[in-house]
Amino acid sequence: MSLKPALALAAAALVTATAVFQLKFVVRERERELQAVRRAIEEERWRIRTLAADWAWRTRPERITGHAGRLGLVPARVDRFVRVEDLPDATHLEFAGRALTVDLGDGTAIELRFKPASAPLLGAGRR
Amino acid sequence: MIGDRLDLALAAPDPALRRGRFRLKLVAGLFALLFAGLGFRLLHLAPDEPAVEVAAPARVPEEPARRRPDLVDRRGELLATDLRVPSLAADPTLVADPKRTAERLARIVPGLDAESLERRLAQAKAAGRRFAWVDHRVTPQVQRAVLEAGLPGILVRHAEHRVYPKGASAGHLLGFVDVDNKGLAGFEHALDHGRASGLRGLGRVALSIDLRIQEVVRDELARAAREFRPIGACGLVLDIRTGELLALVSLPDFDPNLAARARAEQRKNRCTGGTYELGSVFKVLSLAAALDSGKVRPLQRFEIPPALKIGRHRIRDVHRARRPYSVAEIFSHSSNIGTALAVFAAGGAEPLKSMLGRLGLFERAPIELLEVARPQLQRNWPDVVTATVSFGHGIAVSPLRFAEAVASLAGDGTLVRATLLKYPEGSAPAPGPRIASRRTVEELRWMMWLTVADGTAKKAAVPGYLVGGKTGTADKAGRGGYRKGAVLASFVGVFPLDDPRYLVLVVVDEPKASAASGGTRYGGQVAAPVVAAITARIGPLLGVRPSDPAVEARYRERLQALKATAALASETRLAALDARP
Numbered sequence: 001m002s003l004k005p006a007l008a009l010a011a012a013a014l015v016t017a018t019a020v021f022q023l024k025f026v027v028r029e030r031e032r033e034l035q036a037v038r039r040a041i042e043e044e045r046w047r048i049r050t051l052a053a054d055w056a057w058r059t060r061p062e063r064i065t066g067h068a069g070r071l072g073l074v075p076a077r078v079d080r081f082v083r084v085e086d087l088p089d090a091t092h093l094e095f096a097g098r099a100l101t102v103d104l105g106d107g108t109a110i111e112l113r114f115k116p117a118s119a120p121l122l123g124a125g126r127r
Numbered sequence: 128m129i130g131d132r133l134d135l136a137l138a139a140p141d142p143a144l145r146r147g148r149f150r151l152k153l154v155a156g157l158f159a160l161l162f163a164g165l166g167f168r169l170l171h172l173a174p175d176e177p178a179v180e181v182a183a184p185a186r187v188p189e190e191p192a193r194r195r196p197d198l199v200d201r202r203g204e205l206l207a208t209d210l211r212v213p214s215l216a217a218d219p220t221l222v223a224d225p226k227r228t229a230e231r232l233a234r235i236v237p238g239l240d241a242e243s244l245e246r247r248l249a250q251a252k253a254a255g256r257r258f259a260w261v262d263h264r265v266t267p268q269v270q271r272a273v274l275e276a277g278l279p280g281i282l283v284r285h286a287e288h289r290v291y292p293k294g295a296s297a298g299h300l301l302g303f304v305d306v307d308n309k310g311l312a313g314f315e316h317a318l319d320h321g322r323a324s325g326l327r328g329l330g331r332v333a334l335s336i337d338l339r340i341q342e343v344v345r346d347e348l349a350r351a352a353r354e355f356r357p358i359g360a361c362g363l364v365l366d367i368r369t370g371e372l373l374a375l376v377s378l379p380d381f382d383p384n385l386a387a388r389a390r391a392e393q394r395k396n397r398c399t400g401g402t403y404e405l406g407s408v409f410k411v412l413s414l415a416a417a418l419d420s421g422k423v424r425p426l427q428r429f430e431i432p433p434a435l436k437i438g439r440h441r442i443r444d445v446h447r448a449r450r451p452y453s454v455a456e457i458f459s460h461s462s463n464i465g466t467a468l469a470v471f472a473a474g475g476a477e478p479l480k481s482m483l484g485r486l487g488l489f490e491r492a493p494i495e496l497l498e499v500a501r502p503q504l505q506r507n508w509p510d511v512v513t514a515t516v517s518f519g520h521g522i523a524v525s526p527l528r529f530a531e532a533v534a535s536l537a538g539d540g541t542l543v544r545a546t547l548l549k550y551p552e553g554s555a556p557a558p559g560p561r562i563a564s565r566r567t568v569e570e571l572r573w574m575m576w577l578t579v580a581d582g583t584a585k586k587a588a589v590p591g592y593l594v595g596g597k598t599g600t601a602d603k604a605g606r607g608g609y610r611k612g613a614v615l616a617s618f619v620g621v622f623p624l625d626d627p628r629y630l631v632l633v634v635v636d637e638p639k640a641s642a643a644s645g646g647t648r649y650g651g652q653v654a655a656p657v658v659a660a661i662t663a664r665i666g667p668l669l670g671v672r673p674s675d676p677a678v679e680a681r682y683r684e685r686l687q688a689l690k691a692t693a694a695l696a697s698e699t700r701l702a703a704l705d706a707r708p
Contacts, residue, residue, distance in 0.1 A: 009158065009159060012163070023172055049210055056205035059204070062294075076668060
């Protein structure tokens with residue numbers, strides 16, 4: 001075999017060897033980074049759990065009850081239930097004629113208007 | 128190179144040599160190809176410069192399986208979770224001066240006893256042990272202070288600990304774990320050993336409990352406890368349609384975070400772990416059995432004697448009946464004698480036993496908890512036992528088991544099994560086997576309404592809802608008989624009666640009479656108002672609409688009819704008395 005191809009082969013071997021080592025180092029570095037990220041994720045997970053627990057602790061019923069009183073909130077009561085049919089007509093009239101712009105998605109917008117409910121419909125609803 | 132020299136020396140080409148040269152070239156060529164291939168592969172492998180790939184985030188494997196699942200309530204409120212908490216430990220062999228170390232630690236860590244710590248460290252050191260706990264679960268502030276003190280041999284270990292952020296709210300049903308995160312009580316125990324062990328591997332488990340409801344029940348029970356100073360109380364709310372427990376409260380309660388400091392009395396789950404002779408509330412079951420036999424009708428009247436003699440036993444009523452009672456009135460006025468008579472009229476022990484058996488009252492409740500008591504009953508059922516069982520004496524069951532039984536009868540008549548696990552949205556358990564006919568169920572509902580409208584439980588009425596129920600005031604058994612003055616006051620309520628959905632049971636153990644109960648200890652005075660308060664508060668939270676007035680009108684009509692016949696019955700009775708010489 002001639003000298004030239006032999007030299008070329010040797011050079012190629014050298015280059016590949018260097019490249020392989022380079023790659024090895026890079027990979028090791030990456031692995032280290034990956035591990036650090038994994039640890040950080042784990043760390044964050046614990047932090048999230050701790051915060052979730054903290055939130056749960058801060059929203060415990062005794063505390064909420066205390067705040068509710070200060071904020072003037074009152075318990076729900078049976079007599080506050082109202083059926084839609086029992087609402088006075090005023091609510092139908094209040095919204096009558098009010099405009100509501102609806103975007104259709106393709107750039108066009110149309111305007112919808114509330115119509116006062118017709119008397120027979122109301123009557124049927126109220127029983 | 129050898130080939131080159133050979134080439135020069137021997138001009139004459141030898142076919143063997145030529146072949147050899149060709150082979151060499153071939154091998155060299157192959158190697159060249161191989162290296163080229165490797166080179167390309169290297170180029171391929173070389174990392175691109177912006178090495179962070181953003182597109183698809185790598186999936187980090189889930190946390191190790193040794194962790195316990197988070198427990199949440201039905202609305203997702205966190206009830207129990209694992210946290211990484213610093214704990215203090217020591218390598219005793221590295222502790223130079225146990226006495227000084229213990230004293231300094233005791234100054235930093237609240238609640239740490241210097242003497243016992245010193246003793247432990249010294250012992251471990253003498254034994255050559257290299258590990259000893261100093262204090263479990265310290266706050267981050269304590270951890271920092273310990274580290275700053277720089278004590279040799281003292282270590283900080285981060286360990287996973289079970290934390291119950293809602294404190295005592297659901298202590299009994301959650302239970303607690305030991306330092307190694309093994310379940311010791313309640314649902315935590317069931318998660319490791321019992322009926323919920325299949326859920327151990329999940330990330331989170333949704334319980335059937337609704338923390339808002341739980342808190343309402345706890346609040347109202349605590350209010351009753353302040354008023355009547357009982358030794359204990361139990362309150363529970365059950366979804367009749369699915370068997371899901373929305374609340375399970377036992378007083379006195381404890382904070383599962385500090386379970387080790389709780390007294391045995393506090394840790395006792397009175398709803399599931401204790402059995403009680405519940406008394407008159409049991410008439411729901413015995414009269415349902417009587418009605419379901421078909422031999423007794425709700426308006427059938429029974430002459431109530433002042434006392435019922437069975438063998439050498441005498442059964443009495445608290446309030447004497449002055450006229451013949453219909454079954455409905457026996458129920459609503461809670462007559463022991465009447466109940467026994469109705470049960471005997473329906474066939475005695477057999478129908479009653481069969482009903483109680485079908486309801487599962489002879490077995491332990493299959494709930495996902497550690498503390499589940501086995502019912503206590505008599506082996507033989509002579510007539511006197513049948514009579515006493517019919518009004519809830521001579522048989523002791525856990526309040527939970529009883530609640531399941533009433534839910535089965537007050538719902539649509541099919542068996543209800545209580546569970547602590549939430550059914551996934553939109554799914555419900557398949558209906559259980561039928562326990563009582565639809566007709567029986569309808570009659571029972573009306574009788575339960577009657578008890579609230581015109582019976583012993585007027586204090587259980589809730590404006591807006593049709594509520595039904597049954598009161599109970601049971602004498603408590605002591606050594607050699609029943610104790611004087613010690614009672615168990617209870618009320619079981621069902622609402623809304625037009626479409627029964629929820630059952631509320633309150634049991635107050637040994638209440639003391641107070642002004643609020645009119646100086647009595649009756650279930651109707653002690654427990655019924657608690658159930659009413661709970662119902663009024665949880666109904667709107669659960670989105671229960673006010674009851675249909677038409678159903679109430681129908682019930683009232685039947686009540687009027689009942690009153691008319693009652694008046695007629697007492698008139699004819701008086702007439703009969705007058706006619707006597």
